[in-house]
Amino acid sequence: MNPISYATGIDRAHLGMIPCAFERAWTREEAVMEKWKPKGEVTKGEAFILKRLEKKRKLFGFLRRHRNEIFDEAFQSELEEMYRDTGAGSDPVPPALLAMAVIVQGYLGLSDADAVDATVLDLRWQLVLDRLGETEPAFSQGALQGFRERLIAHDMDRRLLERTIEFARATSEFDWKKLPKTLRVAIDSSPLEGAGRVEDTINLLGHAGRKVAECAAELLGWPLEQVCREARAPLLAESSVKKALDLDWSDPAQKASAVKSLSVELENLKGWLGSQLAAEMKKPPLQAPLKTLAELMSQDLEPDPGGGVKIRDGVAPDRRVSVEDGEMRHGRKSKSKRFNGFKRHIATDLDSDLILAGAITPANRPEEEAAPELKRDIEHLGRDIAELNIDRGYIASPLVDEVLGTGGQVVCKPWVARNGNSFAKGAFKINLRDRTITCPAGETEHIEFGSVVEFDPEACDRCQLRASCTAASPGTGRTVAIAENERLQQKLRKLQKTRAGRAKLRERVAVEHRLAHIGRRQGRRARYRGVRKNLFDLRRACAIQNFETIQRKAA
Numbered sequence: 001m002n003p004i005s006y007a008t009g010i011d012r013a014h015l016g017m018i019p020c021a022f023e024r025a026w027t028r029e030e031a032v033m034e035k036w037k038p039k040g041e042v043t044k045g046e047a048f049i050l051k052r053l054e055k056k057r058k059l060f061g062f063l064r065r066h067r068n069e070i071f072d073e074a075f076q077s078e079l080e081e082m083y084r085d086t087g088a089g090s091d092p093v094p095p096a097l098l099a100m101a102v103i104v105q106g107y108l109g110l111s112d113a114d115a116v117d118a119t120v121l122d123l124r125w126q127l128v129l130d131r132l133g134e135t136e137p138a139f140s141q142g143a144l145q146g147f148r149e150r151l152i153a154h155d156m157d158r159r160l161l162e163r164t165i166e167f168a169r170a171t172s173e174f175d176w177k178k179l180p181k182t183l184r185v186a187i188d189s190s191p192l193e194g195a196g197r198v199e200d201t202i203n204l205l206g207h208a209g210r211k212v213a214e215c216a217a218e219l220l221g222w223p224l225e226q227v228c229r230e231a232r233a234p235l236l237a238e239s240s241v242k243k244a245l246d247l248d249w250s251d252p253a254q255k256a257s258a259v260k261s262l263s264v265e266l267e268n269l270k271g272w273l274g275s276q277l278a279a280e281m282k283k284p285p286l287q288a289p290l291k292t293l294a295e296l297m298s299q300d301l302e303p304d305p306g307g308g309v310k311i312r313d314g315v316a317p318d319r320r321v322s323v324e325d326g327e328m329r330h331g332r333k334s335k336s337k338r339f340n341g342f343k344r345h346i347a348t349d350l351d352s353d354l355i356l357a358g359a360i361t362p363a364n365r366p367e368e369e370a371a372p373e374l375k376r377d378i379e380h381l382g383r384d385i386a387e388l389n390i391d392r393g394y395i396a397s398p399l400v401d402e403v404l405g406t407g408g409q410v411v412c413k414p415w416v417a418r419n420g421n422s423f424a425k426g427a428f429k430i431n432l433r434d435r436t437i438t439c440p441a442g443e444t445e446h447i448e449f450g451s452v453v454e455f456d457p458e459a460c461d462r463c464q465l466r467a468s469c470t471a472a473s474p475g476t477g478r479t480v481a482i483a484e485n486e487r488l489q490q491k492l493r494k495l496q497k498t499r500a501g502r503a504k505l506r507e508r509v510a511v512e513h514r515l516a517h518i519g520r521r522q523g524r525r526a527r528y529r530g531v532r533k534n535l536f537d538l539r540r541a542c543a544i545q546n547f548e549t550i551q552r553k554a555a
């Protein structure tokens with residue numbers, strides 16, 4: 001196949017923090033992108049390093065041995081497609097080499113700068129990238145960042161994860177033929193703390209206001225202090241609004257007056273910008289920080305009947321918690337444990353142990369919202385889901401209906417209906433065919449899915465069992481909620497009551513183990529800001545996890 005030609009001219013902003021061998025090609029009129037062709041046979045020098053990698057950091061050895069199969073001609077052509085749509089220009093470093101570097105960077109958890117250095121200083125990197133003995137970096141920080149952005153823009157991080165599954169299928173050591181044709185998928189999620197700083201309302205508003213003032217200062221070429229002075233917003237010139245106000249923050253009156261003072265200064269700043277930079281306010285770079293400030297003011301402040309504004313009573317829906325990362329949200333691990341950031345979701349094939357897909361959602365979103373994205377990625381694999389193992393958070397997802405609709409099985413713990421010391425829902429007999437519910441005293445009512453049924457108040461008033469059934473006041477009958485998916489809930493209750501059913505429910509533990517590995521690899525805190533970049537990082541972690549699974553199975 002002929003090399004693809006690319007005209008020069010894009011991505012220049014990302015190039016050149018550290019000079020590298022490949023980048024010198026940019027002096028030519030037209031750069032030519034060769035495919036990455038690392039050698040196959042192991043040299044004597046490589047054998048020595050591979051021996052040292054047999055016990056620790058074994059994935060380096062795996063990637064060295066299989067790099068030509070992972071990055072075969074077809075996959076390299078796909079990676080090159082990322083450069084075609086711009087019509088001109090590209091980075092002359094082979095995309096496959098950069099893709100390998102992205103994997104190794106995720107494996108070691110290095111920054112872009114350290115990854116660049118590692119291509120010169122770390123023999124393991126040089127081994128995998130086929131650059132033993134090279135004294136210049138394989139690429140620059142800008143090239144690595146630009147490549148990551150391309151992967152995200154073209155959804156090729158999804159392909160990178162998918163490629164690990166294709167590779168597993170093609171590997172004879174990984175006995176794919178014995179596995180079923182359909183998938184048994186398990187889905188689970190874990191918290192991912194966001195990378196942005198979370199602040200209380202006063203610091204959040206002060207931070208957002210300062211960002212606006214800094215941007216205005218940059219546009220005007222003035223010092224920040226001058227902008228804040230002219231705009232009558234001196235608090236924003238300080239590194240911390242709370243420090244500048246120096247109040248007793250435990251005193252509600254002082255705190256309330258501080259909110260009013262800060263809000264006046266923020267309004268002053270907006271008004272001053274309207275007179276000085278009216279046109280700039282509607283376009284980048286000033287538009288974004290102004291939008292953030294407006295969002296924070298509207299979500300956290302409300303009119304005070306006594307004059308001015310006060311901190312809003314209660315929490316605004318979908319409240320933004322960080323100036324730097326607008327997509328982070330408050331979430332809960334349990335009733336008492338909270339976190340700020342995102343939820344990472346993965347879907348695992350229970351038979352092969354491979355991770356099939358990943359998704360990131362803001363921490364306040366219900367689990368079920370990740371299911372369509374996971375399903376879309378699994379569909380790319382071209383295999384049907386015959387069994388879906390989930391926890392209760394995903395049960396309301398349309399994916400559940402789809403799996404059931406195609407004759408598949410859903411394995412999940414049923415909802416637990418408790419009612420204090422009174423009869424629980426389980427004490428009532430539900431007949432789904434007749435659509436009736438019968439109480440312990442033998443009273444029967446008609447049911448509708450997704451509604452609450454109330455027993456005849458007169459029957460309940462005279463019932464001998466009333467004290468054990470309801471605490472409602474006389475004249476009100478006992479109520480029982482009938483789920484929209486009551487039919488499924490009934491099935492799940494039956495499943496949980498059998499030994500085989502409980503064993504099936506325990507199979508989900510495999511996805512919990514995968515998720516724990518991913519959590520250790522990614523760490524507690526997100527590496528990037530925003531949903532999409534963190535999805536890239538999750539997919540990369542999943543791809544690395546899959547390589548380790550293939551390596552373990554082949555051992």
Ligand code: SF4
Binds near residue numbers: 442455466469478
């Ligand atoms: S209180 Fe009403 S619902 Fe409960 S057992 Fe008696 S009749 Fe049935």
